[in-house]
Amino acid sequence: MTLIYALAAGALFGIGAYLVMRRDLLRVVLGVVVISQAATLTLMASALGFGAAPIYPLPSGAISDPLSQAMALTSVVIGLATTALLLVLVLRVVDVFRSQGLDEVAEDEVAQEATLDAEHALGHEDEEAAAR
Amino acid sequence: MSHPTPLAWLAVVIAALAFGACLLLAMSGGGRVDIPWIPSLGIRFELEFDGLAAMYALLATGIGVAVFTYGAGYLPIHLHHAHRPRDDDRRFWPWMLLFMAAMVVLACAQDLIVLFVAFDLTAVASYFLIGFDRERRDARGAAMMALLVTVTTAVLMLIGAVLLSVEHGTSSIPTLIDVAEAGPVTTLATLLIAVAALAKSAQVPLHFWLPRAMEAPTPVSAYLHSAAMVAAGVLVIGRIHPLLALEPMVLDGLLVIGVCSIVIGGLLSLAQDELKQVLAYSTVSQYGYVVVLYGLGGPVAAGAAAFYVIAHAIAKSALFMTAGTVILATDETRLSRLGGLVRPMPLLAAASGAAAMALAALPLTIGFFKDELFFAAATERGPLTGIVAVLAAALTLAYIGRFWLRLFAGPLGIEPHAVPRLLVVPILVLGVLGIAGGIVVEPFARLAEAAASVTYGAPVAIHPAYHLDTRPENLMALAAWLVGAIILVAAPIRQPIVTRVAVLGGRLGPRRWYGALLQGLSRLSDAIHGEEVRDLRRSVAAVLVPTGVLIGIGFLATPSAWDYRIGDIGREDLPVVVLLGLGVGAALTVTRDPGRLRPVLALSVLGFALAAVYAVMAAPDVALVAVLVEAVYTLVFVAVFAVLPLSQRAAASAAHTARRRRDLAAGVIAGIGAFITIWAALSREPSQRGDALELIRLTPQAHGSDVVTVILADFRGLDTMVEITVLAVAVVGATSLLRRGRSW
Amino acid sequence: MSSIIGVVAPRLLGPALILAAAIIVKGYADVGDGFSAGVIVATALALRYVSLGWELAERSLPVLRRAPQVATAGLLIALATGFAGPLVGDPPFTHYPRAGESVIHIGTLELITAVVFDLGLFLFVTAAFVVLIHHLARLAQGGPR
Numbered sequence A: 001m002t003l004i005y006a007l008a009a010g011a012l013f014g015i016g017a018y019l020v021m022r023r024d025l026l027r028v029v030l031g032v033v034v035i036s037q038a039a040t041l042t043l044m045a046s047a048l049g050f051g052a053a054p055i056y057p058l059p060s061g062a063i064s065d066p067l068s069q070a071m072a073l074t075s076v077v078i079g080l081a082t083t084a085l086l087l088v089l090v091l092r093v094v095d096v097f098r099s100q101g102l103d104e105v106a107e108d109e110v111a112q113e114a115t116l117d118a119e120h121a122l123g124h125e126d127e128e129a130a131a132r
Numbered sequence B: 001m002s003h004p005t006p007l008a009w010l011a012v013v014i015a016a017l018a019f020g021a022c023l024l025l026a027m028s029g030g031g032r033v034d035i036p037w038i039p040s041l042g043i044r045f046e047l048e049f050d051g052l053a054a055m056y057a058l059l060a061t062g063i064g065v066a067v068f069t070y071g072a073g074y075l076p077i078h079l080h081h082a083h084r085p086r087d088d089d090r091r092f093w094p095w096m097l098l099f100m101a102a103m104v105v106l107a108c109a110q111d112l113i114v115l116f117v118a119f120d121l122t123a124v125a126s127y128f129l130i131g132f133d134r135e136r137r138d139a140r141g142a143a144m145m146a147l148l149v150t151v152t153t154a155v156l157m158l159i160g161a162v163l164l165s166v167e168h169g170t171s172s173i174p175t176l177i178d179v180a181e182a183g184p185v186t187t188l189a190t191l192l193i194a195v196a197a198l199a200k201s202a203q204v205p206l207h208f209w210l211p212r213a214m215e216a217p218t219p220v221s222a223y224l225h226s227a228a229m230v231a232a233g234v235l236v237i238g239r240i241h242p243l244l245a246l247e248p249m250v251l252d253g254l255l256v257i258g259v260c261s262i263v264i265g266g267l268l269s270l271a272q273d274e275l276k277q278v279l280a281y282s283t284v285s286q287y288g289y290v291v292v293l294y295g296l297g298g299p300v301a302a303g304a305a306a307f308y309v310i311a312h313a314i315a316k317s318a319l320f321m322t323a324g325t326v327i328l329a330t331d332e333t334r335l336s337r338l339g340g341l342v343r344p345m346p347l348l349a350a351a352s353g354a355a356a357m358a359l360a361a362l363p364l365t366i367g368f369f370k371d372e373l374f375f376a377a378a379t380e381r382g383p384l385t386g387i388v389a390v391l392a393a394a395l396t397l398a399y400i401g402r403f404w405l406r407l408f409a410g411p412l413g414i415e416p417h418a419v420p421r422l423l424v425v426p427i428l429v430l431g432v433l434g435i436a437g438g439i440v441v442e443p444f445a446r447l448a449e450a451a452a453s454v455t456y457g458a459p460v461a462i463h464p465a466y467h468l469d470t471r472p473e474n475l476m477a478l479a480a481w482l483v484g485a486i487i488l489v490a491a492p493i494r495q496p497i498v499t500r501v502a503v504l505g506g507r508l509g510p511r512r513w514y515g516a517l518l519q520g521l522s523r524l525s526d527a528i529h530g531e532e533v534r535d536l537r538r539s540v541a542a543v544l545v546p547t548g549v550l551i552g553i554g555f556l557a558t559p560s561a562w563d564y565r566i567g568d569i570g571r572e573d574l575p576v577v578v579l580l581g582l583g584v585g586a587a588l589t590v591t592r593d594p595g596r597l598r599p600v601l602a603l604s605v606l607g608f609a610l611a612a613v614y615a616v617m618a619a620p621d622v623a624l625v626a627v628l629v630e631a632v633y634t635l636v637f638v639a640v641f642a643v644l645p646l647s648q649r650a651a652a653s654a655a656h657t658a659r660r661r662r663d664l665a666a667g668v669i670a671g672i673g674a675f676i677t678i679w680a681a682l683s684r685e686p687s688q689r690g691d692a693l694e695l696i697r698l699t700p701q702a703h704g705s706d707v708v709t710v711i712l713a714d715f716r717g718l719d720t721m722v723e724i725t726v727l728a729v730a731v732v733g734a735t736s737l738l739r740r741g742r743s744w
Numbered sequence C: 001m002s003s004i005i006g007v008v009a010p011r012l013l014g015p016a017l018i019l020a021a022a023i024i025v026k027g028y029a030d031v032g033d034g035f036s037a038g039v040i041v042a043t044a045l046a047l048r049y050v051s052l053g054w055e056l057a058e059r060s061l062p063v064l065r066r067a068p069q070v071a072t073a074g075l076l077i078a079l080a081t082g083f084a085g086p087l088v089g090d091p092p093f094t095h096y097p098r099a100g101e102s103v104i105h106i107g108t109l110e111l112i113t114a115v116v117f118d119l120g121l122f123l124f125v126t127a128a129f130v131v132l133i134h135h136l137a138r139l140a141q142g143g144p145r
Helices: A002-020 A025-045 A066-097 A102-119 A125-131 B006-027 B051-081 B086-091 B093-108 B112-130 B137-168 B173-179 B184-200 B209-215 B218-224 B229-239 B248-271 B275-296 B299-330 B346-359 B366-381 B383-408 B425-439 B442-456 B472-489 B491-508 B510-533 B536-557 B571-592 B597-616 B620-643 B653-683 B690-702 B707-715 B717-739 C002-026 C034-052 C054-060 C062-082 C113-141
Strands: B032-038 B043-048
Touching: A002 A025, A002 B536, A002 B571, A002 B653, A025 A066, A025 B571, A025 B597, A025 B620, A025 B653, A066 B620, A066 B690, A066 B707, A066 B717, A066 C113, B006 B051, B006 B086, B006 B093, B032 B112, B043 B093, B043 B112, B051 B086, B051 B093, B051 B218, B051 B229, B051 B299, B051 B425, B051 B442, B086 B093, B093 B112, B093 B218, B093 B229, B112 B137, B112 B173, B112 B184, B112 B209, B112 B218, B112 B229, B137 B173, B137 B184, B137 B209, B137 B510, B184 B229, B184 B248, B209 B218, B209 B275, B218 B275, B218 B299, B229 B275, B229 B299, B229 B442, B248 B275, B248 B383, B248 B491, B275 B299, B275 B366, B275 B383, B299 B346, B299 B366, B299 B383, B299 B425, B299 B442, B346 B366, B346 B383, B346 B425, B366 B383, B366 B425, B366 B442, B366 B472, B383 B472, B472 B491, B491 B510, B510 B536, B536 B653, B571 B597, B597 B620, B620 B707, B620 C034, B620 C113, B690 B707, B707 B717, B707 C113, B717 C062, B717 C113, C002 C034, C002 C113, C034 C054, C034 C113, C054 C062, C054 C113, C062 C113
Parallel strands: none
Antiparallel strands: B032 B043
């Protein structure tokens, strides 16, 4: 089973990585979700023992490792939190740039930065003063 | 306008109390504090008020009282000139007090790590003090430069400290001195610490921050650059001197750097026109003396070094304050415009004259003895160091004489306006102290002896006294005065030479290298930053690629990582395999589907499939939460994506396809990398198995039956706390993005 | 389909709350904890937001407007139970009453710190989700800014 779990988690990670690199912000969010699913699966698969659920009264025989389950739960929640933040970030970006294509957003950003630079020379004033 | 604020008086009172406490401690024979600090690393918070500590603590607090009193009068005028509110001194006095406290701790520190922390604390306080005029760009730059030079080198000190404690198993300095033997690691470590100390003491070639730091208000210069910040460097050398002395080459290096600092500092001091610059370069030169003495080694030199620090601190702080008073009284900072101030300001002239005489080592001042001891130590080593010593003393006489004569003698340059008495009295006190030390030298000599005994590691006796005979010290002093007087009067010959040295130094000097280095680093960081943030894909790559490289290195470094296991697959595992296949298949469709709703639904298929896997894996808690979270995901994604506007701009399709291929390749590589890593990790035998069993065993005692729940809410409650903190941060972040910080 | 949601969603809250209460009370003996209980309630509330729109949802259940305060209170309860230990010199997340000491029972519910912590967790998770859903709904459904 080790191989199967590793294959599934690796495939999910690869799919997630591909999605994160897409130009559509929607897909970036989905990619992050898939990657966190891969992480949870890995945590679950890293249990030191598989068997019955670790709930009293315990049956005789092997018991599943409760620690990896607790960690998987934590990872699910944290994945949820990061996804929520990311989703809101995307909504804001769409709201500001009226676009959900990363390239367009990047283009707009470059243009905006250029105008900012032209308006008042941004830079590292103190660092430059320190270098003189 | 010039009334000191209550805060200033409070600072003076605290300094006075600290001085009194140090005096009491010194007379009662010291004391020690030794408490465990980081027991797992064997680091103790170890302070001892020994001879060396007594000397530097008394200097830091004693000169502190004088300078703080001066600052109480100076700062209101300074703030008034800068059109700043009077209570802006609350950005000043806390840092001054912190600085003083850090100096005292540094003086008493007996553990390398404590030493490092106090050392860095002084640097942090100095940053805010030098940059006190924060509306001025030059002041901010000067503060940054002082911080960069002293703190980056302080990191070397930390490295040295870690090397020493790893090599010898302790970071306690007295123990280290007992157990350490000469060896390459010890030598390297002590060298690193010495570099940090030398940079702090503004020694060539890292001296350039000190003249720049003259942007600070004068009380800061008077305090930091006479008795405190620069003294911290030689204090560290004095503290670890037995370790440095293990390798004679290190001491020789100190000697060379000290001589360079004396000569370069002295020549550049003669070339300066700005009052405080003259004194700044003179400080470089004067601490060069101390470093030379430590480089000479031996009991005589150790005693001379300690005594030198005392005499210099008293005289130099008085001269810095003189410069500040003159600048405030005349609004002029250049020597060439000033002169003849002896008539309008006789008291100041007398007080600073005493201080200048002390620095120039004229008889009847404490300074005479510092040179007497210096000459004695130098001739002990050989004729060459003797000659260098005479030249150094001559240079000192020349630049200090030039400073005082230009200010007070000759025709009146600018008519000064009246200054508050607080700006003269502290100078007078220090001037009197300088003279008193020239008549009754005993207390100062005892203080220096006690300090030198710590540095040398054995009792040291010094006997400064006037001897009316032709012993070498006296002859050398006479020669130094003669040469110094010649340099002083030969201004037409001297000035072109030193000006040329200054120009050459400006063109090729270390400050230029430092500037180029800093600008290069700044540009490099800008370039990396620009590359990384320009595009989300690059940001992702910036995390994933180094992670991949590090993991690859991890694989190469662990041979056992290549031990893969397939694991048994039984009939009962069939549902898991099918469900995992279903989930991955659903995830794959997400990559191909251009739409909106279907990818979200496919994702929820993946989520529910995984939840089912967890259920089959006998993890009902995880399965429950996974189902719930998946429901939330689906609900929220459908709701949000339904309202997202579609992209307006069409992408160029050829570039699009090429990019898609690249992404595909990257995704496949990432997937394979993750697969290999996870497989390797899952294949490893655990090093211990007891934890889970222990948790299961303890669960009934925690009044629970479900082990996983008990782990989350009880055994590892801190994890859960951190987890909901992450959730809270995410909610706060999301809220501030959506509603600009309003929570509802 | 939307009419089904419209009928079901408002009526789901009661069962969801009962289920959540059951999970918290039983949580220690059986599957589920404060987090899952919180998510269950939050999901029911989210359905209300979806079906009724945020304005109506909050008007019909004004306690929703107190979500930020409830979240803060939950976080504070969790923090307080977790870090009560260090105040009296014990490690953080010490279990009170200590193992072996007698425990106050309220029905089947045992009054131990871990249960209080779980309750704080439940309040926080529910309210935090409501805050998020509220903002997302406002953004998605529009309304007075």
